[in-house]
Amino acid sequence: MLPELVFVTRLLGLVTGQQQVAVQVDPSVKAVGILIDGERKATLRAPWRLNVSFGGELIPHEITAIAYDEHGNEVGKDTQLVNLARPAAEAAIALVRDPDSGRLRATVRWQHIAFEKPNKIELRLDGKVIGKKATTLLPALEPYTLHMLHADVKFDGFTATKEMVFGGMYSEQMPAELTGVIATEHDQCFQSGDARVRAAAIENPQATVIFVRDSSAAMARSKLPMATGASREATNALHKPFMLPNASLRIFWPTSRQIEGDMATTVNLFDRSEAFDGLFGTHRILANVGGPTRTDQRYADAVSVAAVTALVDAKRRAVVLVLNGEHDDSRHDSGVVRRYLERIGVPLRVWSLVDITPEMTAAWGKITEITSIPKLITATEELRRMLEEQRIAWLPLEPLDALKAKPVACAR
Structure with a gap:
């Protein structure tokens, strides 16, 4: 197509x-x-x-x-x-009102760098498959309820996915597609340029927290020793202060690897850990998980890639950079990366396992020292509070306009 x-x-x-x-x-x-x-x-x-x-x-x-x-x-x-996450293939969904039935008709469009036709198309409405062709007539829907359309366009070795949230109590006043941005439970109206809009919904989804830290956990184990409980329950009780409920945790190692081929994206240049439940906790993330050993260390670059990844699926989110005094071979300056995270709406927390120097502060701004168990608990509590205060507001704006949206008082 x-x-x-x-x-x-x-x-x-x-x-x-x-x-x-x-x-x-x-x-x-x-x-x-x-x-x-x-x-x-x-x-x-x-x-x-x-x-x-x-x-x-x-x-x-x-x-x-x-x-x-x-x-x-x-x-x-x-x-x-x-400068937002981009795959090798992309899909799009267009919604129009069918003139005969009055129902919505969804058309799936796609583009792949190498292939013209996909192997398979699947369209789901609120989790249920409703079509396997490029064009599908939707069933009759309650207009004031939020709905989710999900399209999978499958090619050899890759599936392009597109999700569209539409509907809501203000659906008659807004375009079909919504974009999720970080907000609080009190934010209802937003200003982006000359446009003032009201959120279609405010949600509290699971949080995504990505840690960027050295491949070795030796320093964290040395600085942050933890006793072992007499039972699994006792050990979990010891780790409770480090837990982040309703969150998914992952580590991005600052170690780049060579990828061949024109289809590779920047997101794939850094090794990453498996995803851990938030109850795994910050202490285990820092002290119990090791990564690949390589000569280069690209902390700032890894932070920028982690931030793009954290945007996926419009979750509550944060990136935590853990410093340990290592050199940084990044292509992008730390100041450039910090401003980038501010632009795309990904909060950054910087923790340090070593004494904070003026050079570190000049590069990364506010840094929290975590050189002892009490200090790590304090840092974790602050991170937990920030995540608990976050909500996702679904705005009737295109992605770039939504990134610029700021909460404002609603007109009476």
Whole structure:
């Protein structure tokens, strides 16, 4: 299913500096307009490519290509997000009202770098399979209830997934697709540019916490010794102060690995642990789990990739960087990474297993020392409180507009 044009260049992973953008067009296309964040940057003609500068900062962008025929009519359009997680294949869902039945009709569209047709399509509504074709007529729905559409478009070796939340008590006033952002239970209205919107729903999903720490747990075991209980119940009681209820914990090691092929994304450049239940606790995450040993240590880069991963599925979230005095071979400066996390709405906590130096503070801002058990308990309590206060607000905004949304007082 190919439109009149597609981006040949897929800017996957995290992008800065000069990048070449190329499009593939149908013979009927005579010109292509390139827009970045809604601002026209160039008009392309054959050979349909352009060098774009993204600067030195990690900033989310939206690139749009619009195809025109010989009469100047728009005949095709393609859009991709930059500096947000990007797979090798993407799917989209369009909802329109069927004029005959009055019900909603869902159309699944897709794009893959290498394949034109998928092996299988599956569309689920609120967890139930309702269609296996590109177009499906939805059953009659309660208009004031939030619903979830989930599309899987399966190719050889990869499945493109798209989820769409729609409906809610304000559904008549908003577009179909909603974007989840971090909020509190008291936030109801948001301002993004000139747009003021009301949240369709405020939810309290499971939290995702990603720790970026050294591959060796030896320093944490030395600085944070823990007694062993006489029974499993006693041991769990000792670890209760370190637990993060209703959370999923994972470690990203700051060790990069070589990946061959043009399909690799930045997200796949760092080793990571399995996911642990939040009851596993921060002490075990720091002192009980070891990772791969490599010569390079890219802490700042790993933090940026962890943040993109934490955005997946619109969960409550945080990234915790654990410093131990090691050198950092990152390609991106720590200041660039900190500003990037602020832009995409991922809270960062920085903990240190060593004495905090002025150089560390200059690089990472506020740092919490965890050189003893009481200090780790205090840091964990602060992290737990932050996560407990978080909620996810579903806003009727496109992703980049939602990132800029700030809570405001609702109009009376």
